[in-house]
Amino acid sequence: MRSPQCHPCLRDNIRPRSPCRRGRVMRISVVVPVYNKAAYIEVAIQSVLNQTHQDWELVLVDDGSTDSSAEVIRGFTDPRIRLIQQPNGGVSRARNRGIDAATGDLISFLDADDWYGPHYLAALAEMATRYPDEHYFATCFRWVREYQESDWADTPPQPLPVEVVTDFFERRRRNGKMWHTNSISVRRPALQAMQPCFPVGESLGEDQDLWFRLGERYRLVYCKLPLVAYRMDVAGSLVVTQARRALMPVYQRLEQRALAGAVKGAERRAALRLVGDARVSVARMHLVAGDRATALGELWRARRAASRHWIAAVVMAVVFSPAMARRWTQWRKSRLPELNQH
Template sequence: MKFSVVIPLYNKARYVHGAVRSVLAQSLPPHEVIVVDDGSSDYSAEVVQTITDPRVRLIRQPNSGVSAARNRGIAAATGDWIAFLDADDWYHPDMLAALKQAHEACPEAGMLGTQTRTMTNTLGDPDPWPVTDGFVEVEVVEDLRQRWMRTAPFNSSSVAIRTSLLREMGTCFIEGESHGEDLDLWFRAADRTLVAVVNAPFAAIRVLPDSLSRRTPPATPPEYLKRMRDAARSGEIPPERRRSALWFVGQQEVTMARETLGGGNRLAALRFLWDARYVAFTRRWQLTLLMALFMPSHAAETFQRWRLRSAEAFSPEGPVQ
């Protein structure tokens, strides 16, 4: 297997060297490492240029967003699989070997992934961690949305997709969007293929203070959810997955209703619940409606803390691992 690892880069000078080094140190060597510098204003690109390994390629472009950077890397890749790694994250030395194991367990799968672990330190790289006691389970996922509702089986730094599948899809990451653009691709790809997941953490995700996941809750649904609902209703999504697609969208809208309610935006919460009315028979939807209608404004802060504990399983990223 030839893995091209694509690393989008924007102002991560402190971390990118470690990310690239973790790929080069793989027990299954990568075919190439493509770093796409998306117009960094710090010295990120210069850090990459200090790496002399011929497998590392640096592509520079004006700032166009993470989706454009990933798409540029996909277009330049020459391997038969494309794996993704964010510039502040890190591969376990056996990450690519684990993906190969997933492929061998399910050769027909066009998407491979592993679980992840979280790094809270803002400096330095983690020491390689023991991930198993000798046995690694490979789970074959037929309906990724249904599986995602339980827990997120992988994320954008622990997934690989066949290059031929990405080429066939034409549109990969939707450019100009900054929320859910990765999920959009994962689900569209999974509608075309099985997914094989190694249920052990082979990538480390760094949680930074300026993480996008700490953003202000949106007042309108992200575009990828709107597209998913439209695709399910129009028949674009395979019939056997339409129900789970609508269920997924509805539950995400309930989650966003809770987020906006916790932020004090009662009207936006009610709009989200109206959009999710096709899951109105669920206890979660009904409880959220009651809170939106009757919860005193001064209780928002308390509810926000409770929401983080109780609703995380239905967040787009899945529960904290």
């Protein structure tokens, strides 16, 4: 087994395996899409090796990398690690390929430039065992820029603080990003029945698309502890480089499903308000660019939101100049909690 060279503090003592129902140990498949992440992938792999829950398989799908990612992966000799190589087809196709290859009771995801805290898989196994009739599980996550040993030193309390979320879309709308791709797991039969899970050809919001569709079918079992990392500001990240001046397809499809009745009752209203808030964000981008007419059109389509964000955006569209809108947007971004993490 290879030891990490860049982060020696990732080494942890291995604890006993987590139980599964019927006395069997629960096996967890971790799917990692890899594209030119040679600088990061070693830490991601080592974080899985260091889990306190040791019944796992790691399925790495190299999506046509042109750097040494595959060579770094081959440097690990643990038989639970599998490398699949394919021509470049995008992150969605890579994740779908990993789902097809998975054999565990649960399927989890990890981005190649991020990592798990040492207790994450054990928490998933405990949640899935405690709620045998549920299919959809998540924990909170930690915004990070670099690895800090102190972030992962604490052992989670027992029993885990877990809740069954019955207002998925309202919770997502009200509280923002409570979970991330790295912190989500789904029972394998439920996930494989939805293949292709991730929309092929999309690489922005493609993960949310699946999380929304799962939220329409299943209740989310959620642990509020931040047990995984999401690394910000990685070079080439779409989150960093792509401006959102159009409503992402994930929200377009959610709106279509909600209007068609796939989401019902209070959750339907919450889903439409969530889409409305996304349209408000698009409208702000057009205001900053000086395109007031397009911004007003988006705000009209976003009227279902009827939130304070929508009201503030309407006021901005009427009275703000592009320079004023730009300054306000910069101020608002500076107050986002994820930008104030180490």
